Amino acid sequence: MDLADGDQAFLDDLLGTYLEQSVEAIETLRIALEQRDMRAAHREAHRFAGASLNVGATAAASLCRRIEDAASRDEESEMKDCLVGLIAEVAAIRTEI
Numbered sequence: 001m002d003l004a005d006g007d008q009a010f011l012d013d014l015l016g017t018y019l020e021q022s023v024e025a026i027e028t029l030r031i032a033l034e035q036r037d038m039r040a041a042h043r044e045a046h047r048f049a050g051a052s053l054n055v056g057a058t059a060a061a062s063l064c065r066r067i068e069d070a071a072s073r074d075e076e077s078e079m080k081d082c083l084v085g086l087i088a089e090v091a092a093i094r095t096e097i
Helices: 008-034 038-052 058-072 075-097
Strands: none
Touching: 008 038, 008 075, 038 058, 058 075
16 A cells, blocks of 8 residues: 555655654553543544554554453453553554654
């Protein structure tokens, strides 16, 4: 899938923005989990899942969906596990870029 239709500058900007958003999303999720704010965790996971899908980061999006689901069920342990996975996935994406 060519996200930028061959425009490398646009692609670089898009991926840079995504990586910036990932830092914010992970911190927001970490704080929400720490405060047991499942509503905030659900909202941020949903937002970042969409951003991840927009850049083709399907594994990150899947982890976000799992966080959303766990937040809906008040499953703190599962959310923690998924957040650890999301952090690792984003680190892998950074390495690839």
